[in-house]
Amino acid sequence: xxxxxxxxxxxxxxxxxxxxxxxxxxxxxxxxxxxxxxxxxxxxxxxxxxxxxxxxxxxxxxxxxxxxxxxxxxxxxxxxxxxxxx
Amino acid sequence: xxxxxxxxxxxxxxxxxxxxxxxxxxxxxxxxxxxxxxxxxxxxxxxxxxxxxxxxxxxxxxxxxxxxxxxxxxxxxxxxxxxxxxxxxxxxxxxxxxxxxxxxxxxxxxxxxxxxxxxxxxxxxxxxxxxxxxxxxxxxxxxxxxxxxxxxxxxxxxxxxxxxxxxxxxxxxxxxxxxxxxxxxxxxxxxxxxxxxxxxxxxxxxxxxxxxxxxxxxxxxxxxxxxxxxxxxxxxxxxxxxxxxxxxxxxxxxxxxxxxxxxxxxxxxxxxxxxxxxxxxxxxxxxxxxxxxxxxxxxxxxxxxxxxxxxxxxxxxxxxxxxxxxxxxxxxxxxxxxxxx
Numbered sequence: 001x002x003x004x005x006x007x008x009x010x011x012x013x014x015x016x017x018x019x020x021x022x023x024x025x026x027x028x029x030x031x032x033x034x035x036x037x038x039x040x041x042x043x044x045x046x047x048x049x050x051x052x053x054x055x056x057x058x059x060x061x062x063x064x065x066x067x068x069x070x071x072x073x074x075x076x077x078x079x080x081x082x083x084x085x086x
Numbered sequence: 087x088x089x090x091x092x093x094x095x096x097x098x099x100x101x102x103x104x105x106x107x108x109x110x111x112x113x114x115x116x117x118x119x120x121x122x123x124x125x126x127x128x129x130x131x132x133x134x135x136x137x138x139x140x141x142x143x144x145x146x147x148x149x150x151x152x153x154x155x156x157x158x159x160x161x162x163x164x165x166x167x168x169x170x171x172x173x174x175x176x177x178x179x180x181x182x183x184x185x186x187x188x189x190x191x192x193x194x195x196x197x198x199x200x201x202x203x204x205x206x207x208x209x210x211x212x213x214x215x216x217x218x219x220x221x222x223x224x225x226x227x228x229x230x231x232x233x234x235x236x237x238x239x240x241x242x243x244x245x246x247x248x249x250x251x252x253x254x255x256x257x258x259x260x261x262x263x264x265x266x267x268x269x270x271x272x273x274x275x276x277x278x279x280x281x282x283x284x285x286x287x288x289x290x291x292x293x294x295x296x297x298x299x300x301x302x303x304x305x306x307x308x309x310x311x312x313x314x315x316x317x318x319x320x321x322x323x324x325x326x327x328x329x330x331x332x333x334x335x336x337x338x339x340x341x342x343x344x345x346x347x348x349x350x351x352x353x354x355x356x357x358x359x360x361x362x363x364x365x366x367x368x369x370x371x372x373x374x375x376x377x378x379x380x381x382x383x384x385x386x387x388x389x390x391x392x393x394x395x396x397x398x399x400x401x402x403x404x405x406x407x408x409x410x411x412x413x414x415x416x417x418x419x420x421x422x423x424x425x426x427x
Contacts, residue, residue: 050147052254052256064255066411068115072113
């Protein structure tokens with residue numbers, strides 16, 4: 001998976017888990033340089049579980065909690081998933 | 087160092103003492119705190135404002151959304167006192183305490199002979215794997231005596247203790263569900279009584295990992311810490327369960343610290359074992375509603391083991407260790423030492 005694609009899949013996961021509004025996703029998609037602190041979304045613990053499920057669905061692989069602990073921004077997480085997903 | 091590896095770090099007693107902060111936010115998105123302050127750990131585990139992180143709601147959410155069955159985890163959730171509250175918790179806790187008392191008699195009867203054979207490798211010079219050669223067979227013996235059923239390699243390898251921390255990803259819950267399926271199938275060979283099954287499942291979930299860690303870490307301390315000449319008989323220096331988790335029922339304050347409902351507190355309870363204060367050290371087995379039910383059993387086993395190792399006068403050096411990742415205990419693969427004499 002290339003980084004831009006990984007970024008797109010993560011944004012999809014955020015939208016599909018209702019952690020992010022479609023219009024905010026569209027704004028992020030205007031440039032790959034737009035980054036986002038995931039914590040700034042202010043989502044609750046159940047929404048995080050939805051996000052994890054959506055990530056597994058988008059990337060078709062298991063997601064480990066350490067990946068989310070270690071990569072706290074959208075672009076950082078995208079770089080990580082690009083390296084670790086096929 | 088990553089905070090979720092602190093509890094298994096080599097020389098962690100020094101690391102804990104040198105931590106610039108004892109309370110910090112591990113991750114803002116997941117809203118996880120790390121608490122390595124012994125006083126705050128003690129206050130939190132005793133507090134009625136805190137509860138174990140809710141597993142059932144997570145499991146039901148994943149089941150509904152991902153359309154998978156996590157039935158074995160739901161059974162475990164009904165069996166493990168640590169995951170229950172109210173009357174259910176209190177009744178099951180008493181039943182487990184009674185069950186462990188019965189098991190302890192069997193363990194005490196067979197342990198001296200078993201230790202005599204099990205510790206033989208520590209009596210002669212050479213390389214010994216503390217986990218593979220010593221702790222693993224010893225824990226298999228103890229847990230088999232407790233549950234009245236010989237545990238298999240496969241059962242001993244299950245990561246059942248991972249039911250407690252950070253259950254947020256479907257993949258982890260699927261693995262956990264499969265592990266509990268194997269454990270339940272194994273235990274159903276020896277009982278169809280639900281109370282007995284619950285007690286045995288508690289033994290597998292806590293006993294295997296915590297006893298293993300208590301044995302390995304305390305022998306390692308004896309070897310690596312120059313200030314330790316022999317093992318203390320009454321109370322181990324290292325905890326069997328180094329980390330526990332809590333969540334606030336509602337937003338709350340502990341001194342200057344404000345914790346919000348839904349946040350996860352990773353309590354590095356092993357910091358209590360490293361404290362100079364006796365009342366802090368006592369909390370290494372937990373305290374309050376969810377204190378360790380197996381505390382007395384663990385201490386009795388510890389006392390016999392420490393006496394046997396002290397009698398050997400073990401002199402050895404640490405070579406290397408391999409660990410798997412766990413947010414709850416140490417998942418050893420290998421812990422090699424060289425016995426000198």
